[in-house]
Structure formats: C-alpha cells, structure tokens
Amino acid sequence: MMNYSTGQAEYKNWCVAEERFDSQFLGKAEAIFSLGNGYMGARSTTEERYVGEVRNTFVAGTFNRFAENEVTELPNVADVIAMEFFFNGTRFDLTLGKIHHYKRQLDLKRAELVREVDWEAPTGERYVLEFRRFVSLADRHLVGQRITITPLQETTLRVISGINGQVTNSGVQHFIEGEKRLYEEVYLQQVQKTTESKIDFVLNTTHRFMKQDTPVQVKGLIQMDRRKIVYDFKQIALQANEPFVIEKLSTIHTSRDNDQRQADYTLESLREESLTELKEAAAAGYEAKFHQHSAEWDQRIWSALDIEIEGDDGFDQLAIRFAQYHMTVMTPAHDHRMNIGAKGLSGEGYKGHTFWDTEIFLLPYFIYTQPKVAKSLLEYRYQTLPGAHRKALENGYEGAMFPWESAWLEDGEVTPVYGAADIVTGTATKIWSGFIEQHITSDVAFATWQYYQITGDETFMEESGYELILDTAKFWSSRLEWNDAAKQYHINQVIGPDEYKEHVNNNAFTNYTAHWNIQKAMEYKTVLEQTKPALYERLDEKMNLAKAFAKWEECLPLLYLPAIREDGVLPQDDTYLSKEIIDLTKYKQQTHVGSLFEDYNLEQVNEIQVSKQADVMILFYLLEDLFDQKTKQANWSYYEPKTLHDSSLSLSTHCVLASDMGETDLAYDLFSRAARIDLGPNMKTSDHGIHAASLGGIWQSVVNGFGGVRMLNGQLRINPRLPKAWDRLAFPIHWQGERLECTVTRDTLDIKQVTGGQPVSFTHDGNLYTIEREIQLTLQPQVSETR
Template identity: 30%
Template sequence: MKNYIKADEWNIIEDGFDPHLNKISESLFSIGNGRMGQRANFEEAYSGETLQGNYVAGVYYPDKTRVGWWKNGYPEYFAKVLNAANWIGLDIKVDDEVLDLNVCRVSAFKRVLNMKEGTLSRSFTAELKNGKVVRVEAMRFCSIADDELAALHYCISPVNFEGIITITSFIDGDVKNQDANYDEKFWNEVKQQQDSNADYLVLRTKKTEFDVCTAGKSIVLYNGKELSLDVVTKDKYVGRTVNVQIKKGDSVNIYKIVTTLSSQNYEKGQLLAVAELKLGKAVNKGFYKLLKEQVLAWTVKWEESDIIINGDVAAQQAIRFNIFQLNQTYTGKDARLNIGPKGFTGEKYGGSTYWDTEAYCIPFYLSTAPEEVAKNLLVYRYKQLDKAIENGAKLGFIDGAALYPMVTMNGEECHNEWEITFEEIHRNGAIAFAIFNYIRYTGDESYLAQYGLEVLIGVARFWKQRVNWSADKNKFVMLGVTGPNEYENNINNNWYTNKLAAWCLRYTIEASSVVKQIAPKEYKKIVAKTRLEEEKEFSDWTAVADQMYYPYDAKADVFLQQDGFMDKEQILVKDLPAEDRPLNQKWSWDRILRSCYIKQADVLQGMYFFEDDYDLETLRKNFNFYESRTVHESSLSPCVHSILAAKLNDEEKAYEFYLRTARLDLDDYNNDTEDGLHITSMAGTWMSIVEGFAGMRVRNGQLVFNPFVPKAWNYFSFSIGFRGVQLKVKITADQVRIINGSNQILEITIFNQSYTFPSGEKAITYNEQLV
C-alpha cells in the first residue's frame, strides 16, 4: 500500500517527485471529459518509466487475439481503445540541453488535481546537468463544457542564468499501445496541414478506419509579446518551434488550445474544415475563458453528485476522487459510448465494455445525472441486440436467443479467455437487471416499449435454451458456467446464475404484460418483429423458472455457490498465511480453482440484487459463510459486502469494506494503480455510502432510507435526483434532513415510517426505538 497522496477535501496532491511512483501518479492525475481523456504524462520529454496515453472514446482497433488455438465461437480479436495523438507535447531545451525530469535534479515538485474545477496543475524546479535551473508551472484540462476541446498553459522561467530556451510544441501521432499484442502501431497518416493559425493532423486506424483529426494552436509569449514560430513536420507529426533569448527572472508562457474530432461524429471529408472552425472559435475565447467555462460546468456536476463527509478528510477526498473520475469518464451525451473498467486512465481491459456498467455504474448515474444519462447506457445495449443474437448463434443458440458479450466495443464478443467468453454468462442477467433497475428508479415504463422488451425477450430465449432437464434432480440445471467468482471455472449450477436466469424469465413475462397494457400497438410490433409465440414461450419460461435447481447445504443452511462447493477444503481466509496473498500472484491457477476462495461477491451478489426475497437471518447466514471465504481480489468485491453488512447492522464490517474500496487507487492497495484506475468499481464506492450507510432503496415507487453514520464521521450528506426532483440529504446520528428542490411533494420512508416532504427543507429526528 502506498501513502504518498496528501489528504485534502478537494484536491489530489503529490508533493515531491519520486520516479518509482510516476506511473501510479500518471493514473491518479488522469483527466477526461467523456469524449476524450489522458493520463497525467508530462508535457516535456521524460525518459523514465511512463505509460503515455491519450484516448478518444469509441475509437478502437481489433487487435488479433494472441493465443495458439481456436475453438468454434472463439473471438478472433480483442478490441482496444487506442492510444491516440499526443497533443500536450512540448520539447524544451535550455542551451541545447533537454529538460527531462528523469535526468535533472528536481526540487519543489508539486502535482495537483483540482477536482472542484477539473484541472491538472504541476510545478517544479529543475537543475539540468549544465547547472542551469528552471522553474516551471503548468496547467491543463479537458473541457466538459465542450468535450471536443482541451487546453494547456506552460510557464518556464530561468532561475540562475540568461540564455536560449528552445521550445517546440507538437502533436505526435506516431504512437502505439503498450498492450499491442504484436507490438503493432495502429494508426496511418491521412493528412497533415499547417497554416498561419494552427497545426492539423488527421490519422486513420487500421482495419476499423476511424479518422481522428487533432488540431492545435500554440501561442508563445515573452514579456507579453507573441513570438513568431517556425513550422516543424515529419511523418505523423506537426509542430512549431522557437528560440527565446531569455533573461534571468523573466518568463516564457506557452498556451496550447486543441480540438479533437472523429469520424464517428463528422464526415471524414469534413474533419479538417470543422476542426478549423472549431479551433478558431476556441482560440478567440482564449485559455482563461475556456477555463472559466470548465469551472462553471464542473460546478453543475458537483451540484448534482457531490457527497460531503464531515470529520474525515481522507474519506472525503476518496469519495470525491471516485465521483470525479466517474463524471469525467462518462457524461451520457452519446449512446454509442460506454464505460471501460479503466476509463481514460490506462489500457488494461482494452477500454471495452463489461457487465460492470449494468451491475455497478447504473445506480450512480441514475441518482446523480439527468435521466437520459443512465438511459443511454441501456440504449447502448439495445442497439447491439442484433450482434448479441449473432453471438448466441455462433455458440449454437437459435430463434433470436441473445448472448451479450463479456467484453465488447461494437456488440461482438472480443474477450480472449475461453472460461470467460463461453461460461461467464451471468452478464446477460446483469443487463436485464439494469433494465428493471432503471424502471424501478425512474418509473419510466415506456422504456420497455421503446427498447427494453426486445432485449428481455432475446435474453429469456437464451436462458431457456441454456438450461437442460436433469432426470436425477428432477429440475432444470445449468452446466459448465463461471459465476462472478472467477476463481471457479466450468462449474455446474452456479447459484447466482441460476437465480438470475429464473428471475429474467419471470421478469420478461411481467414486462410483456406491462407493454401490452400501456402500449398495445408497440406490443404487436414487438411480437411480430421478434416472432414471439406468447402462449408457448411464456409457458416454457414459467416452467424453467418454477423448476430451476438451486444448490443448498442443509448442514450450513446456506445456498451453495455451485454443485460440490463443500467438497473443497474449507480453510477460511483468516487462516491463510499472509505470504500467500494475493492468491492471483502467489498461487498457480490450478491451486486457486481447487480452493474454496472467492474472488468477489457471487452468492452475495445475488442476495444484493434480490435482497427483498430473503429475511435478515438468511442473509446473515450466507454473508457470514461467504465473507469468511472471500479474498476480495477483485475491485468490485468490497462494495457489495459493505452494503450487505450495513443492511445487517454490522457497522464495523460495513465501514471496513467501504475503506477498502474508497481509497483502492489513491493508496494503491492492490499494487496495480499504475495500469490505470478502477473506474467501474468507483461506482461501488458511491453505492457503499448511499445504499449502504444511508440505506437508500426504491420500493413501490418511493424512496426508502435506513441510515447510520460511521463512528469516524460527524455526518454525511449527498445529492440525488429522483423522478425529476433534486434532493439534498444530510444524515447525522439521530436525524435525516432533506431539502426538496422542487414543488413536487414526495413520500419518503425512514425506518419503516412514511413522511411527507413538500418543497423546501424538512428534518426527521429518530431514536433507538424508531430504528
């Protein structure tokens, strides 16, 4: 665990430069705006360990899978969001010596991510080998006010000399992904253009043929005067350079305003013209007006999504960091985009879409953003339904059965591990549950008629065909699966998967009835389009759901994660030698698969989704049983345990698991932050507070709260949107205070008692008897 980030409520602060921590900091200080983003690479040259990364959402390459064999249905490629043109680049030379912090003596180094305003700043003093000392102050941002713009300001001052500083500002498209399977570069140059106003570079991806135009205007000021810059060109590279004869105590200011446009949104032949117009308007505004717009836009974001924790600065910093990264990763403006597990902060997992979005991210965006944002995450899957049906057909499923991919960019499966690709089919259920969750929260049943029911029918058909009848058990069973616990592969009757499948089948029938009632014309169209045989298929689905087999151990009185789970040697996590952890780095995969150890919530994931189906005693028995066997070697694990522990009134465990997830990246708990941040699990951190400590649920169309305040905090508060109403909720040890920002009267349940909340502020005081 690292502990070098300074505690601060609104800022992520690194004080002092340690090259060994640089890749971790590049992840932590990443910035983005939903359309593009970048790791916190230095503007100037750096020869030390670094992972350079600039990423454009939705632009990907189908890198050929690096395995030596194929099976029928196996994906031929692994899609990757590409490292795109580096627009921040500045080569700085001091009397012909390159400014490079890897070889300089660095002092007074400070890096600050201002989460309130969405800016990354850096300052340092560096002594070069020639003995000359410079002072640098830099700031940059990716605008969320206009997600096709970014800007930087870089100021360099000589401390102990007079001489020549050579500045070259460039856009470099000669880049590659660190995770390229065959060390291939994925971009070809289409065109470069330089005029008196700006530099333009158009690149095209191999195979997928996305065009991306990066255009930038560089302005260099010395003593307030703009300097004339000379053009520099080479393959996949455009830039400007100037030599500045500088005096001690003076400063050179470099401003760079950039637009990045892709052929996803513009015709290829229009990219340059649009970039020229867009950049011209941005340059006319200037750096500081663009910055002002950025600050105002982030003010709105925080008004919608902030969580305040009073009494614990480290916890406050952590939750804001998680919220900040979620907000700059996905804005919901484009239903073609989704959320990669690493967002714009690294290349691991390829930047593709996983089931993390539906299971973990949907609740955050439902509560903290306009309704359209979460809806677009669902529409993303609807638009890929045909591909999901194709994916199913590749594995032998028929008649419109849909199997959504474990990993995807365009709807095709592109995961390169067979036990995941073929077996971790519970992702289908997570997508169906997200539809239910969206409607439960928003009340928007029209979504079913527009999009949702078609998806549910495809998923239900898959489950019907995926089970088989066991004469031995006299039940329907599901063989050869992998549940959320990826430390078990190719097992039979994963309880969570069976539970989710049965629920999906019933919910599809229920959703069909709703659409038939509220939109009969649309229902007829859906029946015709999907060729739904209502009587037969509904009967078959009901039979499977009613006769599904669920593993159970009578002695322990718990649902079994899979058939034969109790055949494993039951050594609890507390009895594991510390030197054996983490298992995925210390044990062979064979040994892990034969153990009872659980990577992340599995049975407990199902009990989290369907908590109303179980009484507290059943939940407690299963929680105690599985928690003691869970090693939490997935970033998605602690939040579910935290929420369930809170429901069980186990404050100590709820808070312990919250801490594990809240500062997972800031403190580099798993020694993997250098690969990028755990964006999707950050949504689980939010859930731990709002669904865990605040106990927020939606039941019968109403909000419900069953809160407590962790002992380390004085109080906590958060903002949520619910069915068109913006609420601010403040929770203390004995009171819930809610500000209703609308004219709509809300009925809200607190500790099983219903209260009316009109417009304005109202407090409900409770005591131990009420709790």
C-alpha cells in the same frame, strides 16, 4: 509520495497531489490524475518524456482491431501533450540534476492538473516551471496547456512541440498515416485513419507565447517525420526572473462523432471545421477557455451533485469527490452508441471494453443522480442486441446472450481468449469468461428494471426496456438444461461473479438472477398484452411471445435454485462447499492482489474454497428481499473469510451489506479499503488505469450503504446508518422525476423535495412516510458491532 490533504480553504478535500517525482512509479499519477470529458480521456503523462511512461489518449467508441488474431480495442490517438524543453542546450529531465521543489496536483473542483517544479540542471542553472492542463467539459474536443517558465539566470530556451502519432497500444499501431499540414504558420494539423474500422481522426494544435502577459512572436522551424508534425522553436532569449508563458491548445475530432453522421460528411469538411474551432479557441486563449470549462464543472456536477461528508477524516470527503470526478470524465454521456470501459479512458487495461461493471456498479450512480445519462448507457445495450443475438445463435441458444466484454454495437463477444501466464504449465491461461460467464445477460435485465423502477421512464421501456427484459428471458429459457434424475432444469458449465471458480454447475447468482429474469419477463408480457396491445403486437412479431411465454411457464417452476442448508449457508454452486479448505491468512493479508497465483495456478485454485470477490453476497444485495437477515449473516460468516477481494468490485459490495447488518465499524473499514484501491499508498495498483467499477462502488457505499437508500420492488427505502467517523452526510437523489436532498446526522434524517412535483413516498424502519416539500425523522440510536 502521494498527499491527499494539500487542498486549503475553499479547496480543502478537493485536491490529490504527488509531492515527489520518482520515475519508477509513473503509472499511479498518470492514471489517477487522468483528465477527460467522456468524449475523450488523456492519461496524465508529463510533457517531457520518461522511460516507463504510458502516453495514452482515447476517444470513446472509436474501436479498431489490428489483426484477425487480436480483439477490438480503443486505439491510442496521436499525442498532443508531449513537449521537449532545452535550457542553454540542456534537456529538461527530472532524472538529472536536482529537484528543489516538486508538486503535481489534480484539482477535482476545477478539473485542472497543475505541476510545480523548481529544478537545478546538471550545469547548476535553476529554473522554476509551472504546468497547467485541462480537457474541457465545455468543449469536448479541446485540450488546453499553459506552461510558465521562470529562469533564475539568463537562458536560451528551445521548445519542440506538436502532434506525435508514433504512439501505440503496447506496440500495436492502429492508424494509417494521413496528411500533415501547417496552416498560416501557426496551426499544425495531422490526419489519421484506423486500419480496420476506417475512422478518420483530425488533430490540430497551436502555440502562443507571452512575456509579462503580452504576446510575443517566436520563430520556429516546422518539422515532419513519420506520423509526426512538430514545431522546433529555437533561440528564445529569456531574462533572469522573467516569466515566459507558452499556451498550447489542441483539438481532436473524428468521423464517428455524433455531429458528423450526416450523409454529406467528407474528411475535408472535418478538417476545415476542426481547424476553425481551434482558431476560435486560440483567439479566446487558455484562461477564457479554462474558465468556461471550470464553470461547466460547477454547474453540471458540483453544484448539482456534490456529496458532503463531515467527520474525523477529510480523506472520506475527498474519496467520494474523486469517484464522482472520474465517473464524469470517463462516461460518454454525449452519445448513446457508447458505454463505459472497465478502466474508463485512463489506460489500456481491458482495452476500453464494457463489462457488467456498468450495469451493477456504475449505473446506480447515474440512475439516482443523472437519469438521462443512465438511459443513454442502457440504450447502448439495446443497440448491441444484434451482437447478443448472434452470440446466442453461435452457441445454439435463442434470444439475447450479451457478451461478457462489449465494444462496437455490432461486435458481439470481444473477450480475449488468452491472458496471463500459468505458473505451472508455462503457457497462457485461457480466459473462459467470454464463453461461460453468462450472468451478464440477467445483469442487463436487472439494470433495465432498476432504472425503470427508480425513474418511472415509461417511454424508455416502450422503446427499449421491455424488449431487453423479454429477449434476455428468451435466452435463459433456451439455456436451461434438463436433469432427468432430479427432474429439474439446471444451468451447467458457467462462471459466476467469483471468477476463481470455472466450469461450475448451478452457480447460485446465475440461477437466481436467471429465475428472476424469466419471472419478470412473464409479468411484463402479461401487462403488455393487457394494457399496450400495439406494443405487444410489435414485440410479439419480433420474439413470438406466445411461444416464449409457454416455455417460461413450463420451465420456471422447475428451474433449480440452490437451497439454504441447515446451517444457513447458500451453496455458491454444486461443488464449492465440498472443495478443500486451506489457511488463507497469508493471502487475506496480502499487500497486492493476486498473490494467490504466486503459489497456485487457476486450475488448482478452482479446487479450493477461496473466492475472488462477492458472489453469493452480491446476490443478497441485488435480490435482498428473497433472503432474511439471519441467512445473510450466516453466509457472511462463511464466505467473507474465504474471499480475497482480489477484484476491485468486491469491497464496496461487502461494505453495503455490512452496513445493512448494522455493523458500521466493519462497513467503514471496508469503505476505507475500497477508497484506497486507487488513492491508497500502493504505487502500482493503478498502472493500467483507474478502477471504474470500484468508483461506482464507493458511491454505493456512501449512498446505498451509509445513506441507506434502496429501491425494493418499486418502493424507495431510506434507512441510514452513519459510521462513527462521520457526523453528517448530505447527498442528492432523483426518484420518479423528483429531486430529493437527504441529510443524515447522528439523530435525524432530513429530506427536502426541491423540485416541487408529486409527493414522494418512502419507507424508513418499516414505516411508510410521504414527503411534501420536507420531512424530518428522528433516528434510533445505532449499535455497531466490531468483528
């Protein structure tokens, strides 16, 4: 059904296509074909409607809570995409009649969705239709559609199209209905307001009709219904084989837009401004606005950030472009009050909330390629400090305790309390992550430090970064629990990255990263006191750093760090290694994630040596200099057979580590599996939206894994290891304000410094080198082992 090799010539490895329509599997294409620009995202439902579809349009950062017992979520905005077509009275519906040709294709290069249909109606009449669509990267408020209809016989066409606010979030209506208006007989406008957050939304749409590239007037009847305004264009006479074109341009604006924060904001002014913008777009037309959009994609993304993979399988090249495409359309680069949702803007999954996915899996891509965007995402975390402080206080702690799921800046924790069904008890399973999955706090600190080391952005650190690291360390020192018998500080009752183990004590990832967080805070406290006294005084006034430092000094040497056993295994927590071992073959070979829960409930899984995702292994990735290669190999051998990779975050981490260990065959297999989470043949994996963090992980697999790029304590290291399937890999990275272009072949590593600034030093195979414009190194032959 899906085809990833349809692109030809200059579009080779740029296209993702669906070649057969099946109404049972609508979600796959709706999600992976989703369009967006970071401001808004539109799930790619078809114009005509089908049972089982999920029509979603989201504007980043516009959260609302429906009721007291609900959690904040992104509201599903009124639908501007839907259109109904009737040919001689027969509704256009692909579940009826006969399809002679069907192809829907997302062109990643130009970020345009194109659908081609040759349809025979139940009456025997045939119609050829082409649907084109984009969400503009050049104008963040604009959605464009262009439909070309060619009947093979004389036809009377009826089109119903407009703005439909009857859509919901799985039954939840987040909007109060506002005024609906028709202006100048061609411009439709609908106003909505969120029920709790009181955000105004103004949607506008207009239509233009053409025959033989000449505009024609089509009369219609304006209709208004509850939360809905549409035009009903009746009795459009079409000649046989004569193309008829419908252009529909729509805009979406909100009162939360960062250009609407001025003190004199009024809804009326927003309505006027948005309508004026639509009129200007309509005057230009679809093709002109699309050209601006595709040019923006080329300039901002593909000409600047394209990664080239030459090898046996063009799918690998497509996969990294697919990842970069979606990381662009889902990231609110325009506004530092917003962050990335776990499903981007492509579906209702996880309600648009931000997780550790951003800091650990997505942020590295932006740090190395678009540092300004990375800074904006971290500034979001800084602005959520009030909510993090409130969560800490509510739990009896100090400092900043970041929420596991985050939405509004002020919200604090927004994780739902209950989730999926417990197959044993028949009740809803409690979601403990919002209460006890606390490593998110050190994840934010680590991401802050990583950004600083790679970019050297001292201004950010002075404005936000130092405070984030110090405030999170305050939380950890207050979170530690004294164990009198062991004469140590422990961290009890937590969930680590492996969410199949709840209420554990001394999760290795949590303890080690908390230790790192406190240690880094102590280092920066001393540096600030000595070199930036004014800044130190300001932060000391906020956090009482002298008192905090005394606590850090006292507790850090006594913070328990799980020790490596004689067999080289680092215990994931106090009890993991003593739990029951079962045969996991059935679940390791599963065709869909989560099959374990068809046989066990979460309480039972908690007592088995089975992991959802990388836990100890991701610790080795982030803090790799703390562990030697022998230890990493021993833990891989122990934990990977027990890891089901039921989280989309897991495969890419294991890919990078396998590459580090020189096992490139295994690494490539893991990369291929990660790349197929959304792009693979399974037609149900993406129903709730794309897997945002996994896409960041695909980039890490390519650049940090096979490209060998790593930051270790402020030093750039590049140790590439190409898989056998690849002959050449080329990618750009930014380091300390300089742009480097790296090209790896089987024999050479070539690095060009294209910005002409300060020389850049890096290590390769333990040797230190300096780049002055360009350097080329000869690579040692690789030996790859296959497990």
